[in-house]
C-alpha cells in the first residue's frame with residue numbers, strides 16, 4: 001500500500017511501487033488532466049507538480065513520491081470555478097486540441113510558484129520541456145504572462161517589439 | 164463523458180430518434196478526402212443538406228427547450244463544435260448555452276464522410292445554419308397557425324416566438340406540434356447579417372473549460388466499468404513484422420491474455436504498467452522486413468525514377484504572348500513528414516449482445532465502420548463507431564488503425580470493454596507519413612518582366628490511404644487470410660492530392676501543370692494537413708520570388724501584377740501593410756519574405772509575411788515576426804480562425820525548417836521526439852499576428868490548412884533575402900547549416 005497526498009487529499013493505492021505516477025493518477029485516482037504522451041520524459045503532456053516543482057509523471061515511480069504533495073490540474077480549479085492560471089488560459093483561448101494544455105498549465109503553475117516576475121527568456125525556457133503539436137505556443141505564452149499579472153507580477157523583458 | 168452512454172442517455176430520452184437511411188444508401192465513395200458519404204438527393208439544398216434533406220437529421224428540440232444539433236463532422240481541436248453551435252444558436256435564435264452538439268456517431272448523425280480538407284463549415288456548417296433557419300420558420304408557422312396570424316408578423320427571441328402584442332410561445336411547446344421530419348426548404352433566408360448575435364463574434368470555445376480543468380474529454384480518458392487495457396504487438400515500423408515470444412508473454416506478470424488472430428497479436432491485462440513492461444519484452448523479439456514492400460530509392464531524387472502515371476491537369480496557351488527572354492528552372496522537394504500527434508492513438512471497443520461499439524478519434528467514423536465490419540465479419544449495422552476526441556491529428560494518423568486493432572481484440576473477449584493505447588514508439592513507427600514530394604518549375608519572363616511561360620510538374624505518392632475497407636487497416640493485413648489494401652489512387656482536381664495547389668491562381672499567358680502520380684509506396688503514407696499544397700505552394704511561391712528578383716521587381720508588387728482576383732490581392736496587401744513591408748530595413752543576416760495562396764484555389768485566401776534572421780556560425784534561424792492576412796469568407800468565429808492560422812504557421816515552420824522522417828531502407832529511424840524533433844518554445848516567433856478579413860454573407864471558405872504552404876515559402880523567401888542563399892530542399896534549417 002502506498003499513501004499519497006494528491007490535490008490536498010490523501011489517497012491509498014495498492015500498486016507496484018515502480019508504477020509511474022501517471023498511471024496511478026489516471027487509472028486508480030481517475031484524475032485525467034495529466035496525459036500520456038510518450039512515457040519517455042520528452043513531451044511534458046504528463047506534467048504535474050510535486051511539492052511545487054513540475055515533474056514528468058510518466059517517469060516518476062509512485063513509490064518515490066513519498067511524503068511530497070502531488071498537485072494535478074484538477075487541484076488548481078474546476079470547470080465551474082477555474083483557478084487563476086486556468087482562467088488566464090481560457091481568457092487567451094490558449095488551446096487547439098488541448099491535449100498538451102494540462103501539462104502546460106501545470107508547468108506554468110510551477111514557474112509562477114517560483115517567481116511571478118520571470119523574464120521572457122525564463123518563461124520560454126521554463127515552458128521548453130513541454131511540446132505542442134498544434135502550434136498553440138503564442139497563446140500559451142500570452143496566458144502565462146496574463147497569469148503572472150493576475151498574481152501581482154508580470155513578465156519583464158517582453159519579446160521584441162512589433163514594428 | 165461517460166463513454167458508456169447509451170443512445171437514450173445521449174438524447175436524454177427527450178427526442179425521438181430519426182430513421183437512418185438504409186445501409187445500402189450509405190455506400191462509401193471512399194478514397195477521397197473530406198468527401199464520401201451518400202449521394203446527393205436534393206441538389207437544390209446547400210451543404211450536406213443536399214444529402215440529408217430532412218431537418219430532424221440535423222436539429223431536434225426537446226420538451227425542455229434544449230436544442231440538439233447533429234453533425235457528421237468531428238472536433239479535431241479546430242473549434243468547429245463552437246462554430247456549429249454559434250451557427251445553430253444564431254439562426255434559431257436561442258442562447259448558445261441551450262445547444263447540445265452530437266458529433267459523428269454512426270448510430271445518430273448524418274453520414275458526412277471524413278472530416279478533412281477544411282470542408283467542415285462549408286459542408287456541415289452550411290447545412291446546420293440553413294436547417295436552423297428552416298426550423299425557426301416552421302416554429303413560427305406553428306405559432307402563426309395557432310394564433311390565426313401570418314407568420315411574417317411574428318418574431319423570435321431566445322427560444323420564444325412573439326407576436327409583439329403580448330402573445331408568446333416557447334420553442335419547446337411549439338416543437339411538440341411541429342414535425343421536423345420534413346425536408347428543408349431551399350428558399351428560407353438566413354438571418355440578415357445585421358441581426359446576427361453570434362456568427363462573426365469571437366465566441367469562447369465551448370469545449371475548453373472541461374479540457375483545461377481535467378474533465379475526461381478524450382478517448383484516452385475513457386474508463387468503462389470492468390474495462391481491460393491492451394497493447395498491440397508489432398515490429399518497429401510499418402513494413403516490418405515482429406515474431407514475439409508469445410509463450411514468454413503469457414508468463415509475463417500482468418498479462419491476463421494474449422489475443423492472436425493470424426499474425427495480429429495483442430496482450431491484455433487489468434493494468435497499464437505491467438503491459439508496458441511486457442511490451443518491452445515483446446519488442447525484443449526478432450523482426451523482419453515485409454516481403455513485397457517496394458525498395459526505397461534515395462530521396463528525393465528517387466521519386467523521379469519511380470513508376471508513374473502522368474497527367475496534364477491544367478493547360479493554357481496564348482499565342483499572342485511576348486517571347487520569354489529569361490528562364491528559371493528549379494526543383495523543390497520535401498522529405499517524409501510525421502503527423503506527430505502529442506497523444507498516441509487510442510481506441511476503446513466493446514462487443515456486447517452481438518453489437519460492436521468502437522469509440523475512436525478517427526476523422527471518418529462511417530468509412531471506418533465499413534472497414535471494421537469487414538475486418539470482423541459482421542454486418543455494418545451491427546457495428547457502431549462513435550467519435551471521441553483525441554490529440555490533434557492533422558490528417559490520417561494511427562487513429563483508424565488502433566480502432567481496427569481494438570475491435571479485433573474486443574471481438575475475442577465479448578462483454579469486456581477493451582482500451583488499446585499505442586505507445587509513442589508505435590505511433591512514430593506506424594502512422595502513415597506525409598509523402599515525400601518533388602516539384603519542378605520551368606518559367607520564363609518576357610522582356611518587360613512578366614511571366615509568360617509556366618510549367619509545374621509534381622511527383623508524389625497518393626495523399627490518402629484513409630480506410631474504406633478492411634485491407635486499409637493495419638490489422639486487416641495481419642489477419643489470415645489477409646485483406647487486400649485498396650489500390651492507391653490520385654485525388655482528382657479541383658481538390659487534388661499530390662497536385663493540390665499546383666495550379667497557380669496567378670494569370671500566366673502560357674501554362675502547363677503536370678501531375679506525376681506514383682502508385683508504389685515504399686513507405687506507408689497518407690493525408691497530412693494540406694496534402695500536396697505544402698510542397699506545391701512552397702515551390703510556386705519560392706519560384707515567384709526568384710522570378711521577381713530576376714525581373715528586378717519587389718516581391719509584393721510582382722505578385723500583384725500577376726493577379727486578377729481582388730480578394731487575393733487584398734490579403735497580400737493587408738499582410739504587407741500590417742507587416743510594414745515598405746518600411747522594412749534590411750540588416751545583415753536578416754530578411755523579409757512573403758508568400759500567398761488560396762487553399763485548393765477554392766478555400767481561404769492566405770498571405771504570410773515573415774521577418775527572419777540567421778544566427779551566423781550556429782546555422783540557426785530565428786523567426787522574429789509572422790504577419791498573416793486571411794480571408795475565410797464569412798468568418799463564423801474570428802478568434803477560431805486566428806487560432807487555426809497561428810497554429811498552422813507554427814506547425815508549418817516546424818515541418819519546413821526542421822522535420823524529416825528517416826528510413827534506412829529496412830525500417831524507420833525515428834521513434835520518439837529525440838529522433839524527430841519538432842518546434843519548441845525556444846524556437847517560436849517573437850510574435851504572430853493574424854488579421855482576419857471578414858466577408859459577411861459570403862460562403863464559408865475552408866481555413867484549417869490554408870497557412871501551411873504560404874508559411875513554408877515565406878520562410879524560404881525570407882532566408883534567401885537574409886542570406887542570399889536560396890534553399891529549395893526541406894528541411895530548410897539543414898540547408899542553412901550547410902551554407903553557414
Ligand code: FES
Pocket residue numbers: 035036037038039040041042043044045046047056057058059
Ligand atoms: S508522457 Fe511524460 S513526458 Fe511525455
Ligand code: FES
Pocket residue numbers: 095096097098099100101131132133134135136240505554555
Ligand atoms: S493544443 Fe494540441 S498539442 Fe497543444
